[in-house]
Amino acid sequence: MNKSVILLFSYFVILGCSSVKETTSRKNIQVYTSANETNLRLDKSDQTYYFKEMKQPLETQVCVFVNPNKKFQTFLGIGGAITDASAEVFSKLSSEKQQEFLNAYFSKNEGIGYSILRTNMNSCDFSSSSYTYIQDGDIDLKSFDISVDKKFKIPMLKRAMNLIGSKATFYISPWSPPAFMKDNNNMLKGGKLLPQYYQSWANYYVKYIDAIQNEGLPVWGLTVQNEPMATQIWESCIYTAEEERDFLKNFLGPTLKKAGFGDKKITIWDHNRDLITQRASAVLDDKEASKYVWGIGFHWYENWSGGDQMYDNIGKVNEMYPDKNLLFTEGCVEKFDAKNYQLWANGERYGKSMINDFNNGTVGWTDWNILLDENGGPNHVKNFCFAPIHADLKTGELIYTPSYYFIGHFSKFIDKGAKRIASSASRSNLLTTSFMNPNGEIVTVVMNHTDKEIKYFLSVGTNATEIIILPKAIQTIIH
Incomplete structure (x- = not known):
């Protein structure tokens, strides 16, 4: 042969x-x-x-x-944020469209089965105006009142939580302390929490958790600070890694524990993937700080610099601290333009990120606003962006974008507790x-x-x- x-x-x-x-x-x-x-x-x-x-x-x-x-x-879940903007837009929908919307997100059979909810403590950019829950200068928090949340946000949160049921994971995030507690005397444009207000600000979390739980909304956890390295034109507050570590270790962690909230899951960082390894190392290498930390939260906006998204950094943190959890806490498609409602690439951004993040050890994934209007808002600093679902308040119709369906390919089918x-x-x-x-x-x-x-x-x-x-x-x- x-x-x-x-x-x-x-x-x-x-x-x-x-x-x-x-x-x-x-x-x-x-x-x-x-x-x-x-x-x-x-x-x-x-x-x-x-x-x-x-x-x-x-x-x-x-x-x-x-x-x-x-x-x-172990899989925790997938969901999004009910911000002031989302809740305000929701309130303007007809009762039929409200129910359609709730089913679209929170029903496993009729929708995509969201189980995670995030909301803002104090105002954020996606609020119609800046606000806090206390009067200016009230260090002792005697005037603490969440009436502003009861108008739109709490009613919507309750309806969502009722649909999710026992599998709900609800956490809170602050964008800024009250202006008088900061060195720039402004809730906007960065600034830092003044050391003399560390304890008062730690007490603030306790007050908010207690108040919102009294409304029938059990709080699963919290992040220490949204985007602690970004000076934004909206509500923002800067913490170096050492400052976040020490605030958590000496004030926030002990204060929550003393108040009976030691079971609340605390997530650090809550910012982009670029600096995540440095932040994780600085906080978690301190044993006293680390004992209060459930996980490390992250966003996807690191490509603002022109580079690619740093998925590998999530895997590196997972290798460094396998006993801690990784949670995607925010992502959205920026720069709203109604012509791009059905731009497929917007959905692909979600699919690519979710696959890479899960493969690198992420346990849960939280989108940003679950609902915005036909202008990509409301937003008090005009930082308009996309949501998976928009409401055209002129017509009363809901607009489902590709992002909604891409997220659904995960959230509808993967159950809490999956491996x-x-x-x-x-x-x-x-x-x-x-x-x-x-x-x-x-x-x-x-x-x-x-x-x-x-x-x-x-x-x-x-x-x-x-x-x-x-x-x-x-x-x-x-x-």
Whole structure:
């Protein structure tokens, strides 16, 4: 037998080993798809998929490999922020549209199953004006009153929490202390908390948690400060890593514990991925500070400098402090323009970030405003942006953007308590992550960020099923 015949024979032997053969496995596989330039939005495929034997894939075959035997972090949930802006817009909707909106976010059957909520303590940029809960100069907080929250925000939070039920994770974040407590005497434009007000400000968190829980809203946790290294034209306050560490260690942590709130989950940083390793090291290498920390929160705006998003920094923090949790606390598409409501790239930004963040150890993911109006607000400093759902208050209609559907490919199907499992693609044009739900079902998300249709094999052990993903599409496979 000559050399060419031997090589040809060897190739067909290998191909035979790698071919997909029928197996007795008839496990039901469900595929949900959203794709650009189609009407597919979280639509379930009518096609029947079955696992078949596939012992050894070839290099020419595109595969997504899932290994359920390798388990990682426990999934907390996915959600968004009910800000003053979101609640104010919500209040202006008809009762029918309000219910549609609530179901769209918080129902697993009719919507995408949000379970995490964040809200602002004191005003933020997405408030119609600046406010605090006390009168100017009230160090003892005797005038503390959350009536401003009772008009719009608390009623909306209650309705959302009622739909979520026992799986709800609700946390609070401050943008700025009252102006008199800061060295610039202004809630806006950065400034620092004056040392003589550290205790009064720590007491403020206790007052707020107590007040909002008295409204029937159980608080799961809090972040120390939103974006502590950003001097913004809106409410902001600067903490160096050492200042955040010492405020937490000497004031906030002990004060919460003394008040009976030692079970509240405290998250540090709450800012971009760029400086996250430095902040984590400075706080968590201090044992006294670290004992109060549940996790490290982060945003996605580090590409303001022109660079790429620093997903790897999340993995590095996970390696450095595996006993702490990683929580995405804010992200949105900036610079609102109504012409871009249906811009697919906005949704892709969510898909790419969520897959990378989860693969790097993130336990939960919190979007920014869950609802804004047709102007990307209200916002008292005109920092308008996108939300997954907008309300056109002129027409009374809700506008669902691609971001809503991309988030839904995760939040609708991954359940609280799920474990992330090993998942990888054999080609860079596919992104993927996988979770195993508490009931044992596997949820695999696959994203095709190219302009070409891709045929791939979803491979689990020695079994696989062949799936086609459309150009610029995201799929969730339940198997």
